[in-house]
Amino acid sequence: MEKIKIALGADHAGYAYKAKFIEYLTSLGYECVNCGTDSAESVDYPIYADKVCKQVTDEGCKFGILICGTGIGMSMAANKHHAIRAALCGDVESAKLTRMHNDANVLCLGARIIDYDKAKEILDAFLGQSFMGEHHIRRVKMLDELI
Numbered sequence: 384m385e386k387i388k389i390a391l392g393a394d395h396a397g398y399a400y401k402a403k404f405i406e407y408l409t410s411l412g413y414e415c416v417n418c419g420t421d422s423a424e425s426v427d428y429p430i431y432a433d434k435v436c437k438q439v440t441d442e443g444c445k446f447g448i449l450i451c452g453t454g455i456g457m458s459m460a461a462n463k464h465h466a467i468r469a470a471l472c473g474d475v476e477s478a479k480l481t482r483m484h485n486d487a488n489v490l491c492l493g494a495r496i497i498d499y500d501k502a503k504e505i506l507d508a509f510l511g512q513s514f515m516g517e518h519h520i521r522r523v524k525m526l527d528e529l530i
């Protein structure tokens with residue numbers, strides 16, 4: 384069976400969470416595409432958001448995971464891409480609901496806001512939930528037509 388591909392990107396504030404996520408997701412059987420960065424040297428988050436989003440829209444990744452200090456810059460950058468529905472989540476319930484209702488395909492997290500265990504819980508919730516479809520299909524289509 385073909386592995387589900389997930390693209391991961393972070394800036395200097397989020398690279399340590401990303402490294403642990405890659406290890407964790409690989410152990411679960413996902414194929415991880417590491418879009419960088421991989422050190423504490425200061426970098427610009429829009430570069431990594433763009434790399435991850437392109438993996439999702441053009442290179443067969445089912446999901447993208449983006450981590451910066453707050454998750455806000457990453458989500459702003461990601462949502463400028465057509466067909467990317469990026470959700471900044473700080474709790475498990477939002478992560479489930481954004482998959483169910485918005486068919487979110489990119490999860491953004493703030494490494495300076497939530498601790499690693501919380502971030503991992505949110506990641507699990509996001510990946511474990513499916514899109515509900517029904518009337519939400521119309522709304523998701525409207526989202527994608529905005530850009």
Ligand code: RB5
Pocket residue numbers: 394396397428451452453454455456457
């Ligand atoms: C980097 O210092 C910080 O601005 C970045 O990680 C992020 O929080 C931006 O939204």
